[in-house]
Amino acid sequence: GGDHYYRVKHARGHYVYFHDELRLIPNTNPPRFIGIWRDVSTEEKALEQVQEYSSKLEKMVLGTVTAISHMVELRDPYTAGHEARVGDLAAEIARKMGLDIDTQYGLRIAGLVHDIGKISVPSEYLTKPTRLTVSEFEIIKTHASNGYSILKNIDFPWPIAEVAYQHHERINGSGYPRGLSGDEILLEAKIIAVADVIESMATNRPYRHAQGIDKALDEIRRNQGILYDTQVCEAALKLFDQQGYQLAG
Template sequence: MVESDQPFAVVVSDFKMPFMSGVELLAKIKEIAPETVRMVLTGYADLEVAISAVNRGDIFRFLTKPCDKDTLMSALKAGVEQYEMVQSVHELAVIQRLKDGLESTLRAFIRLVEFRDPYTAGHMDRTAEIATLIAEKVGLSSDRIEGLRLAAMVHDIGKIAIPSGILNKPGILNDAEFALIKTHSLVGSEIFELMDTGWPIARIILEHHERLDGTGYPNGLCKEDILEESQILAVADVIDAIMTHRPYRLTLGRKKTIEDLEAQKGISLNAESVEAGIELLQTEQIFKDVT
C-alpha cells in the first residue's frame, strides 16, 4: 500500500507480527517513503530495541499497550504535524529555487537593457536598493519588500522599446518624444503581466510614474488607487533621477533633491516614503559620494 498509494502522513505498526517485526516493517517504509512518520505500538516492552530504533531515526514515537485513546490521538496529531512541517520545508526550498530562478531571469532582462542603455540598467539597480531601504523604514513586510525589490530591478524595462537616440538625447525632449518615453511603464508591465510570481510586479512597473494628485501617467491614478509599493518606488525613482547624472544635465545634488522631495511630500508623492527617503539622504545611507 505504501509503495502504490503513498503519500501516507503517519504509519503506526504493532511490534510483534508474522514474517517481520514492526521495526523491520517501518525500516522498509522509511526506504520507500522516507517522509512518512513512523510509530510502533506494542505490548512487548522490549525497550532496548525500541530505543535503538528511535535513535536511528526509524521511529518517531514508541507507544505501549494498553494505549488509551487520548495518548494515541495526541501521538497521531504530533505525527501529522511533523509530516506537514517536513512538507513545508520542502515547499519553501522549491519556492526559494523559483525565486532564485526569477531573479536570474530579471537579471537577464537588465543585461538586455544594459546593451542599449547602460544608464537605465544602473538606474534600476540603484532604485531597487533605495526602494528596499525606504520600504524597510516604513514597515512593509519582508515578502512585500522582496516583491518591490524585484519589480524595481526591472521597472524601466519598457525602455527597450524606446529608440536609444531619444533615451540619450542631450537636450530637452519635445512633446512627441516625451509621449513616447511615457509608454515605457505600460510596455514594461505588459512584459511581466503573464508571469505568475505571487507579487504584483507588473502592476508596480505600470504605476511607478503615477502620482497621488493624479498628475502621473499612464492612467492618472490618485491616492489609494496606487499600490503602496508603487508609491515607494516612485519616491526612490525621483531620488535617483535627481541625484545622478542624466544625458541632459549633471546631478543636482543632495540639497536640491531634499528640497524637491519636500515640495512634493503629501501632494504628488507619499509623505511617509518621502520622509524615509530624506532620512536616507541626510544620514548618507545612499549616495555617500555625492554632495
C-alpha cells in the same frame, strides 16, 4: 506543559526529530502530566525540502529579472544600474515604513523591471544628449503602459505589472499615463516613484550632470503630500538623513 520540538542524535549518526505535547491533568495534586511523543522526522525533511525549493526558485526569479533588467539597460548605458538601485532603495523605504519582508522583496523585483517598457523606445531618444522635444517625450512616456503589457501575463505574487504602469503617476493627478491620484495609486507604485525620482536626480543623465543627492532630497521634501505620498517621503528622508543610506554602487 506545552509543545516542544527537539532533535536527538541517533546511534547511527543521523538526527531524529521529535515533537512532544505535554498536558497537565486537571485537579491532580501533586500535578500529573500526560504526554505524547511523536517522531516527526519525515515531516521535518519534507519541510526542509520545500524551503530549499522555494529558496532556489526565489533565486532563479531574482536572477532572471536581473538579467532582463540588464538587457533593457544595455540600450541605455547612461542608466546602467538604475533599476537595481531603485529596487534596493524601494525595499529599504518599505522596511523603514514597517512593511513586511514579502512586500520588501516584491519591491526589489518591481524596481528591477519598472522601466522594462523602454525596450520599445528608440535608443537614440534614451541617450539623447540634449533635452527631449515634446513628441520625443510623448514616446518615452509610453514605457509605462508598454511595461504593463509586457509584464501583465507573468503571474507574480506581487502587483509588478501594475506598478510599472503606475510609477510615473503623482498623487495630485499630474502624472502619466492615466493621471491617477491619491488612493487610485498603489502604495508600491508610490514607493517606486519616490525611489525612482531620488535615484534619477542623484545620478547622471545624458542631457545633464547629476544634481546630487541633496537636490534629490530637496525635491522630495518640497513635494511631499503634493506629488509624492507623505509617509513614503518621510521614510525615504529618514533613511538618508538619519541612517546614512547610500545609493548602491
